[in-house]
Amino acid sequence: MKTVKADKRGFSLTEVIVSIAIVSIVVLAVSSTFLSVRRIERQKVARENLVSEIRNIYNIFSSEPNDDFISLIERIYDVEDPNNKTTIKIESINDVEDHNKETTKITIYYNSLFQPSETGENLIVCYYSKEKGNNSINYTLKLEVQGSYQNYIKKEALTRTIKVWGQS
Amino acid sequence: MGPIMKKLKSNQGITLPFTVVIMFFVALLIAALVGYVSLSYQLSTRQIRLAEHKIILENEMYDYIKNIDDIEDLNSFPSDPSEADFTPINENYYIKVFKNKVNLIIELKEQFNYPNVVLKAELEFTLDYVYSEDNASLEIDIISYQIKKWGFN
Numbered sequence: 637m638k639t640v641k642a643d644k645r646g647f648s649l650t651e652v653i654v655s656i657a658i659v660s661i662v663v664l665a666v667s668s669t670f671l672s673v674r675r676i677e678r679q680k681v682a683r684e685n686l687v688s689e690i691r692n693i694y695n696i697f698s699s700e701p702n703d704d705f706i707s708l709i710e711r712i713y714d715v716e717d718p719n720n721k722t723t724i725k726i727e728s729i730n731d732v733e734d735h736n737k738e739t740t741k742i743t744i745y746y747n748s749l750f751q752p753s754e755t756g757e758n759l760i761v762c763y764y765s766k767e768k769g770n771n772s773i774n775y776t777l778k779l780e781v782q783g784s785y786q787n788y789i790k791k792e793a794l795t796r797t798i799k800v801w802g803q804s
Numbered sequence: 805m806g807p808i809m810k811k812l813k814s815n816q817g818i819t820l821p822f823t824v825v826i827m828f829f830v831a832l833l834i835a836a837l838v839g840y841v842s843l844s845y846q847l848s849t850r851q852i853r854l855a856e857h858k859i860i861l862e863n864e865m866y867d868y869i870k871n872i873d874d875i876e877d878l879n880s881f882p883s884d885p886s887e888a889d890f891t892p893i894n895e896n897y898y899i900k901v902f903k904n905k906v907n908l909i910i911e912l913k914e915q916f917n918y919p920n921v922v923l924k925a926e927l928e929f930t931l932d933y934v935y936s937e938d939n940a941s942l943e944i945d946i947i948s949y950q951i952k953k954w955g956f957n
Contacts, residue, residue: 691859795863
């Protein structure tokens with residue numbers, strides 16, 4: 637009879653509180669793990685895209701180091717947008733110290749995953765310059781990563797100079 | 805007695821062994837997830853560093869080509885591949901250069917972290933008569949080059 641009485645009591649307040657606490661800890665642990673996993677996955681994708689973008693830009697530069705580079709990169713990155721927003725901006729910089737050196741600043745806009753996007757959460761700024769020599773021109777493309785991953789890539793990976801003979 | 809016992813058992817709630825088993829599986833799931841993510845992150849980092857290293861090697865290669873100025877530089881490279889060996893160009897990078905008939909073969913690698921990743925380039929230089937202001941005469945010199953092969957081993 638005693639046990640039957642106990643059966644009708646249900647859960648005590650202490651039992652309910654302890655169960656809620658345990659369940660909360662488990663839910664918190666699982667959800668924070670999932671959130672961390674999601675954050676790490678996004679970081680991984682962004683880093684992969686960043687390196688891939690740098691490689692793409694340098695491939696374009698290596699295929700056309702001369703003046704055609706600017707129009708080529710503009711054609712590739714300037715996506716038609718109904719809101720008239722652009723993923724690329726091109727401007728000339730005058731070097732007052734060296735008149736033989738012409739520099740063009742190309743800013744490419746990316747989202748948080750380093751996909752070209754007008755949101756501009758991350759940027760790759762390309763400084764394209766040409767320096768005339770005796771019988772050749774040195775074309776240099778210097779990249780600068782701005783945003784969350786600006787110190788992620790070694791600086792040696794961010795400058796390429798290609799010498800083209802027969803132009804002066 | 806029998807039916808009462810049955811009812812008692814069914815109303816005992818979650819037993820301790822059951823809770824332990826469930827907690828064990830939840831912990832196992834979390835550990836597997838964390839392990840998978842950590843492993844995939846490490847693999848991805850390794851691939852990214854390798855891709856970055858290849859970009860650096862290409863930049864160094866273009867830098868080296870940029871410093872080949874004239875026919876004298878070209879003539880200084882050995883024609884026999886057995887005579888060429890990897891020599892340091894700076895504290896990290898080693899280069900091997902030799903001529904193969906008319907083409908110049910350049911092999912570049914980093915000695916410490918990625919000694920097996922070698923960038924190999926084959927360049928064809930075009931030579932022609934160029935007016936030399938120093939000697940006031942026409943002399944044979946480099947007028948252009950073309951990349952014939954470019955790639956990693």
